């Protein structure tokens with residue numbers, strides 16, 4: 001039985017693909033063997049960003065973007081195999097997330113949908129490895145949010161009996177996993193992660209993100225703007241809940257900034273950073289009042305300013321990167337999708353109904369066989 005799996009993750013921040021090679025033992029215990037990150041080509045990134053909002057000829061554009069994502073994923077797999085010395089025939093399956101461009105579970109007809117663009121057939125064709133894709137739709141079909149899917153993996157990886165702790169996955173969007181001292185696992189999307197910070201930085205600094213949060217750290221938080229941002233109803237809704245660029249987009253931000261046009265860009269960035277932190281900490285303290293530890297993964301863990309503000313908001317809690325618990329922050333979510341591929345091959349459920357709100361545990365994903 002082959003025990004090597006690849007996880008491929010490209011999140012809402014649209015920074016590119018993280019690919020992780022991992023070995024699983026029969027209980028699902030993980031040993032990560034390697035990681036590569038490949039940025040998306042600029043044109044693909046722009047196409048994907050545009051597809052997050054309604055526009056003309058979407059079916060055609062989405063189909064071509066799905067091919068583009070598959071090609072980018074295939075290149076990440078090739079780079080990962082080259083970096084680790086593994087070969088395609090050693091890999092049991094690839095768990096491939098795809099690129100979310102719409103996320104509307106439970107809406108419209110009551111079922112709604114979630115769309116992760118990826119031509120799984122093309123990825124299987126390019127790699128010659130079994131591809132498990134479309135990992136969220138089954139949970140949505142069962143009445144769930146289809147997100148977040150990482151809490152079960154976080155629990156398996158970081159859970160410690162008797163310790164109340166949380167994991168904050170700070171990608172484009174933020175999601176929290178709550179691990180109770182009694183072993184209870186819950187989780188939900190808590191609001192924006194880096195998405196607004198990236199957007200503002202791109203607009204005013206022409207760089208894709210604020211490295212280390214150095215720019216935000218120079219600004220002054222505006223209390224009135226912060227209060228306006230914190231008014232967002234999504235933050236106050238009870239879980240299960242999930243969100244994406246469907247809500248936190250440029251128009252959302254510009255509508256809220258309209259009354260604050262006297263603020264300098266750097267003060268807006270500082271305020272957006274504080275908003276991003278408070279969206280996470282307010283939710284955390286509401287649901288798990290005194291966690292011993294908060295582990296942070298995703299690119300937000302590399303933002304020193306965000307991490308410092310997080311620690312300042314949580315005086316009794318040890319705020320640490322997941323690197324301190326054995327897995328570097330950019331590898332965690334990709335490793336979770338390798339784990340979901342492993343779970344699929346075992347026909348084990350990948351969702352947690354208590355997290356997503358699905359009617360029950362479900363095997364997630366659909367298979368594009370290697371041959």
Ligand SMILES: Nc1ncnc2c1ncn2[C@@H]1O[C@H](COP(=O)(O)OP(=O)(O)O)[C@@H](O)[C@H]1O
Nearest residue numbers: 011012013171172194209211212298299302303
């Ligand atoms: N050195 C850094 N300093 C500040 N922010 C960073 C740094 N590295 C990555 N990031 C942030 O992390 C984001 C990517 O995080 P990631 O976890 O990959 O998100 P997603 O899953 O949405 O793609 C980038 O868009 C950027 O905002």
Ligand SMILES: [Mg+2]
Nearest residue numbers: 010011015016
């Ligand atoms: Mg990413």
